[in-house]
Amino acid sequence: MNIKQLKYFCRVVELGSISAAANDFSLAAPAVSMQISSLEKELNGILFDRSSRPMGLTKLGEFVYQRAPEIIYNLEKLERDAIFYINSKSTTLSICFVRSLMFNILPESIKYHLDSHNHIDISLREVLSEYQTELLLSQELDIGFSRLMDADISLSNDLENELILxxxxxxxxxxxxxxxxxxxxxxxxxxxxxxxxxxxxxxxxxxxxxxxxxxxxxxxxxxxxxxxxxxxxxxxxxxxxxxxxxxxxxxxxxxxxxxxxxxxxxxxxxFIYAMYHPKNKNPNINPFIESMKMVTSL
The missing domain is CATH 3.40.190.10 (Periplasmic binding protein-like II)
Structure with missing residues (x-):
């Protein structure tokens, strides 16, 4: 059994016929039919009732279709995550934050970001704004999210500062x-x-x-x-x-x-700011900040 067979099988179910699925994949109908037959042979059972029009699923077909879409999704996601992993110099991101951001903004940003960057391991530490600068300058942590009352006075000139909200x-x-x-x-x-x-x-x-x-x-x-x-x-x-x-x-x-x-x-x-050391080369910093900007703009 392979992902190609499962994709063809699911598309036949969704479109109601092998010819429609073949057309959707820009393939000849026999090519799709061969993959379905091969899958049935491996499973030692019949997936479709070919005597009905449109073709209906057998009990085995219903069983497989209940699980196949999730398997396809997970395999495709694994492939995307592996590509991200190969192309990234770092798969970790350490974040410090003020507690008020944990109500909505930070959890929603993490969820949004991990939908497309699931290879990243995010660590979190609650730190008051006034204590974040030292941790970021030492690069002990990658990003700090602070709530400031007077941004012009409170921002550190030694850090990159991006206004989030x-x-x-x-x-x-x-x-x-x-x-x-x-x-x-x-x-x-x-x-x-x-x-x-x-x-x-x-x-x-x-x-x-x-x-x-x-x-x-x-x-x-x-x-x-x-x-x-x-x-x-x-x-x-x-x-x-x-x-x-x-x-x-x-x-x-x-x-x-x-x-x-x-x-x-x-x-x-x-003023909610993202702060990080300008010499910190972690490639995950800016993408996460952009994710948070996207979440707060919705």
Whole structure:
């Protein structure tokens, strides 16, 4: 049994006759018929009921057809992956990322990328933006994905930096909050509730940038909790213990006990960047970045 026989068999099933399948493959009908007969001989059974028009499948034919398309797909995929493997100098890609990208953007980008680059072994490490530069400069990791509040100041001149997405911050409030039925809220509405800030890391500028933005609007929220990461912050919001800010890209498929609303009079943008060392020769860096750009543009 070989992939050619299986392809011919499946096409005959799909088109209803050997002559139609032969025409589709630009072959003479006897050539396709010979491959089908050869497959039947190897299986020691009949695949088609040739007494009916159009030809119907025997029980053996139905059994084989249930499995053949998947086998064809896997064999063709193996061939594509092997070609990628031969032509690539590296089959690995190490990525560091901020946790907020793990809600949607990064998993969807990996899935999209591996559809056509399945030979790559991707390793992941969660790293705050402020700690990524050192790891990328040492080339311990290949790509860093950061969320920055002030891109012009925060970007390293020693790294290549590519903007992936401008991601506005929006309010995350408990589902049973009195504001949850509105389509949008004001900044004073938002800051009337206890504020949950993250990440509680001395090196992180994220919370400082947020409060600097609040000060620009003459507002100082009361902090109820300082937590390490966004998942904990949203869990506390869901429990009704306060409100927080998150990037708009995190909304999809997020918690059902949290409502996400735009703040009408508060413009606060975050910038998601891809960063890598200009001397890093891993050929998988740029293709993965392009995959992420494609995902975020959809």
């Amino acid at each position: 401008v991601d506005p911050l929006i309010a995350a409030i408990p589902k049973n909050h009195y504001l949850s039925r509105r389509k949008f809220i004001t900044l004073r509405d938002f800051c009337s509730s206890p504020f949950i800030i993250y990440p509680s890391d001395p090196k992180s500028d994220y919370s400082k940038s947020i409060f600097s933005k609040f000060e620009d609007y003459g507002i100082k929220p009361a902090i109820s909790h300082r937590v390490v990461e966004i998942h904990t912050a949203l869990a506390l919001v869901g429990a009704g213990l306060g409100v927080t800010l998150v990037g708009g890209s995190t909304i999809k498929n997020n918690r059902h006990d949290v409502v996400f609303l735009p703040i009408e009079d508060f413009k606060c943008l975050s």
